[in-house]
Amino acid sequence: MSDNSLSGYNYLMTPLYLAAAVIFMFAFPVIATDEAQTLQDNPRREKYVKAQKLMKEKNKLPEACGLFVDLAKDNQFPLSDLAFIRARQTCGPSSEKTNDYDYKSYQGKPWLWPLALEVAFAEKEMSKDYGALADIYFEKSKLAQLLNEKVDFTEKAISFAKKAKKPSKEIFPLTQRLYNLAPRKKPNAPRAEWLDVATDFRRARDFKKALAQYEKILKNPKSNLDDKYRSYLGIKATRKLMEDKPKFLKASDDLVKFCATQSRPPHKKATRDKFMKRYFDALIAESRATWTEGNVKKAIRTLEKTEKEFKGKLSINEVYWLRGRIEEEKKNYEQALSWLEKAELECNDCVLKEKILWNAAWSSFKLKRYADAISRFEHVFQASENPFAKPKFKFWKGKSYQASDDSGNANRVFEELTREDPIGYYGFLAHRELGKEIPQATKYISGFSQADALEIKDTFSITDSGKYAYWLISVGEEEAAGVYLDHIFDILKQSREFLSTESHLLDFFSAYAHSNNFLKMFSQMAKLPNDMRNKILTSAPGMVFPQPFNEVVDAAAKRFGVKAELIYAIMRQESSFNPNARSPADAFGLMQLVPRMAKSAAENLDVKYKNDTDLYDPKINIILGANYLNTLWKRYSGQFVLVSASYNASEKAIRSWIDTRYFDDPLIFIEDVPYEETQNYIKLVLRNYIYYSALNSTDGGLKFPDWALANLSDFRSKEGRPRKPAVQAPKK
Known part of the structure; x- marks a missing residue:
C-alpha cells in the first residue's frame, strides 16, 4: 500500500514537523526504532492485556493493580502514562502505589484526559467531594459531543458547586455556560434573547413551548421586524418537525403575507429591499411545498404571481426553472425546455446554473434529440465545478450515444467512467452497460487483530508518534487512539508536504480504520482537497466501507x-x-x-x-x-x-x-x-x-x-x- 523507503518523506524535516516531534518526545516515552519484537510475543503488551481482563473481575483487581503499576514504572513501555491511570483505577485512591497520582496532570494530553476524569469522578463520588465533582462535571461538559449531555453535565456542575458552597463568583461562569448552551433554562430571559429561547425549546422538542415563545415575539409591539421574520420561519420549522402538514402550509402562507407587507410602503427603502428578497424566497418555498403536496395548479399560480411581482426587480431564473421542472413532470418536454432556456438566459453565474443546464439536457434526452442532448450533457460537464456531479453528466452522455446507435462512443464513455468513478454509482452503472463484472473488493483491514498492530510497516507507524498510536490500538484502547490521532493530524495537516503525499495519508487513515474510529476518519478526510480525497478513496476503498458492530x-x-x-x-x-x-x-x-x-x-x-x-x-x-x-x-x-x-x-x-x-x-x-x-x-x-x-x-x-x-x-x-x-x- 505504501512506499516503505524514505524517499519523498521530506515533510518529516519541515520546521512544523520537527516542532511536533519535540512535543511528542515530551508527551510520551520515545520508542526505540530498532524494536523488532512482534506484538504477539511482546511481554509488555501481554501484561497490559492481561491486566485489562483482570480488572473486569472485582476479586482480581489487586492482581490487575500490580501489573499496571509495574508497567507504569517501566520506562521502556510506551504506554506507561496510560498504565499509571489504569493503576490508579484498579489500586484505588488509598493505595500507596499511586500516591503521587494527580488527575489534573493529564489535562494537557487530550487522549488521556477523558479516562483520567472518569477515574477521578469515581473517587470523588465515593468520597462525596462536591467541589471536585463540580470541577469534573464542568470538564465532562466540555468533552461531551451531544448538546443534551453538555447541558446535563453543566447543570450537575452547578448543583455540586452549590453543595460545596463555592463562592458565587465561581458558580457564575457555570450558570452563564448553561444559559449559552440552553437559553430555555434562563429564568426571565430578556426580550433580546426570546428568539434563542424559542429555538432552544424547538431543539429540545418541546414544541408547545417553542410555538408559545414564537407567538410571544410576534405579539410584542417592541419586537423588531427581523425577529418577527425569524419567528415566522421558526413556526414553520416547528410545524414541519411536528409533521403537521396543514399547519405547516398555513405557516408558509403566514410567512409569505408577512414578508409581502414589509416589502411595500410605508417602510423605508432599506427595509423594503431586504424583505423583497425574503418575500421572493418565501413564495418560492411555498410553491415548492404545494407542488410537493400534489397541488400543481396552486404551485403554478404562485409561480405566476412571483414572476409578475419580481420580473425586472430580481433575477427570476428559479421561477422559470421550477416551471420547467413542473412541465417535465407533466411530460410536456417541449414546454419544459422552453422554460429552462428562459431560465438559462436569466442566469448569469447564478446558483442554479448547473441544475438549469442539467434539466435542459435531460429534457432533450427525453425528447429523443440525442445529438442535442450529447452537446448539452458535455456543456454542463464542462461548466460544472462539482466533481461529484460530473459522473452523472458523463453517464447520460454515454446513454445518449447508446440511444443514437453509436455504440463505439457509448462504450468509450462507459469505459472512462469505470476508471474515473470506480466505486461510484455511475461507475457501477457503467460496468452494467458494458456487461462487465464489478471487481471483487478487498477488505482493507481484513484479518487485522490487535496483536498485528506494530507489524504494520508503513510510513506513519515507523515514526514515534505512529508507534504510540499503534500501541494504543494493539491493547484495545480505541477511544484514546482516536483522540490521539486527531491531536496529531491537527498539527501535521498544516504541512503541505504531509497533505500532498498520498502514501502518508493512507497510512495515517489506516490507523483510524484499525482503531474503529470511522467517524473521525471520515471527518478528517472531508478536510482534504478534493483531488487527494479521491485518490485515497480510489487507493483504499475498503477502508471507507467498514463493517463495525x-x-x-x-x-x-x-x-x-x-x-x-x-x-x-x-x-x-x-x-x-x-x-x-x-x-x-x-x-x-x-x-x-x-x-x-x-x-x-x-x-x-x-x-x-x-x-x-x-x-x-x-x-x-x-x-x-x-x-x-x-x-x-x-x-x-x-x-x-x-x-x-x-x-x-x-x-x-x-x-x-x-x-x-x-x-x-x-x-x-x-x-x-x-x-x-x-x-x-x-x-x-x-x-x-x-x-x-x-x-x-x-x-x-x-x-x-x-x-x-x-x-x-x-x-x-x-x-x-x-x-x-x-x-x-x-x-x-
Whole structure:
C-alpha cells in the first residue's frame, strides 16, 4: 500500500514537523526504532492485556493493580502514562502505589484526559467531594459531543458547586455556560434573547413551548421586524418537525403575507429591499411545498404571481426553472425546455446554473434529440465545478450515444467512467452497460487483530508518534487512539508536504480504520482537497466501507431477514457509523430513527426503550432499524429502489412519484425523483450495497444486481400499491 523507503518523506524535516516531534518526545516515552519484537510475543503488551481482563473481575483487581503499576514504572513501555491511570483505577485512591497520582496532570494530553476524569469522578463520588465533582462535571461538559449531555453535565456542575458552597463568583461562569448552551433554562430571559429561547425549546422538542415563545415575539409591539421574520420561519420549522402538514402550509402562507407587507410602503427603502428578497424566497418555498403536496395548479399560480411581482426587480431564473421542472413532470418536454432556456438566459453565474443546464439536457434526452442532448450533457460537464456531479453528466452522455446507435462512443464513455468513478454509482452503472463484472473488493483491514498492530510497516507507524498510536490500538484502547490521532493530524495537516503525499495519508487513515474510529476518519478526510480525497478513496476503498458492530448487525439481519449489506449501506449513509448522530429533523443514532416510530416498534419487539436518547445505543438502534427495513421490504415486495427511497421520504411521496414519474426505465425514474436529497440517497445506498456485496463476495467479481432495479412498474396504480409481488432479492 505504501512506499516503505524514505524517499519523498521530506515533510518529516519541515520546521512544523520537527516542532511536533519535540512535543511528542515530551508527551510520551520515545520508542526505540530498532524494536523488532512482534506484538504477539511482546511481554509488555501481554501484561497490559492481561491486566485489562483482570480488572473486569472485582476479586482480581489487586492482581490487575500490580501489573499496571509495574508497567507504569517501566520506562521502556510506551504506554506507561496510560498504565499509571489504569493503576490508579484498579489500586484505588488509598493505595500507596499511586500516591503521587494527580488527575489534573493529564489535562494537557487530550487522549488521556477523558479516562483520567472518569477515574477521578469515581473517587470523588465515593468520597462525596462536591467541589471536585463540580470541577469534573464542568470538564465532562466540555468533552461531551451531544448538546443534551453538555447541558446535563453543566447543570450537575452547578448543583455540586452549590453543595460545596463555592463562592458565587465561581458558580457564575457555570450558570452563564448553561444559559449559552440552553437559553430555555434562563429564568426571565430578556426580550433580546426570546428568539434563542424559542429555538432552544424547538431543539429540545418541546414544541408547545417553542410555538408559545414564537407567538410571544410576534405579539410584542417592541419586537423588531427581523425577529418577527425569524419567528415566522421558526413556526414553520416547528410545524414541519411536528409533521403537521396543514399547519405547516398555513405557516408558509403566514410567512409569505408577512414578508409581502414589509416589502411595500410605508417602510423605508432599506427595509423594503431586504424583505423583497425574503418575500421572493418565501413564495418560492411555498410553491415548492404545494407542488410537493400534489397541488400543481396552486404551485403554478404562485409561480405566476412571483414572476409578475419580481420580473425586472430580481433575477427570476428559479421561477422559470421550477416551471420547467413542473412541465417535465407533466411530460410536456417541449414546454419544459422552453422554460429552462428562459431560465438559462436569466442566469448569469447564478446558483442554479448547473441544475438549469442539467434539466435542459435531460429534457432533450427525453425528447429523443440525442445529438442535442450529447452537446448539452458535455456543456454542463464542462461548466460544472462539482466533481461529484460530473459522473452523472458523463453517464447520460454515454446513454445518449447508446440511444443514437453509436455504440463505439457509448462504450468509450462507459469505459472512462469505470476508471474515473470506480466505486461510484455511475461507475457501477457503467460496468452494467458494458456487461462487465464489478471487481471483487478487498477488505482493507481484513484479518487485522490487535496483536498485528506494530507489524504494520508503513510510513506513519515507523515514526514515534505512529508507534504510540499503534500501541494504543494493539491493547484495545480505541477511544484514546482516536483522540490521539486527531491531536496529531491537527498539527501535521498544516504541512503541505504531509497533505500532498498520498502514501502518508493512507497510512495515517489506516490507523483510524484499525482503531474503529470511522467517524473521525471520515471527518478528517472531508478536510482534504478534493483531488487527494479521491485518490485515497480510489487507493483504499475498503477502508471507507467498514463493517463495525458486526455481531449486532449479523444478529439483526438473521432475526428480521434483512441482508447485512443493506443494513450497512443504510447505516453508512445515515450516520457514517456515528452512534451519537442526530439530524436537524430529529432522527437519532446509527440508523437515524425517528422517536415516534422507534417507540412503537420497541413496544412490539419488547426492546428496552425509555426515552429518545436510548436510540444512541447501537444494540437498540440496529435492532429497531433492521425491523423497520424489514417492514419496508415487505411493503414494497423487495423492490430496492423503493425500499431505500422510503427510508428517506414519505410513503405518500413515493406513491405519487411512481404514478407520475415512472416510464419503464428505472434509471430515468431515479433521476426524476423530485427530492434531490432522496434521489442522491437512493444512488448512494445502492452504491453502498453493491460495494459491501463486493467486499463480502467469495466468487470473484460481482454482477450488477439487476434485481434491484426490476419491476418498478408493478407499483403503478391509482392507489400506488403493488398489483403483484415484485422480484425478490436473492437469498444468501
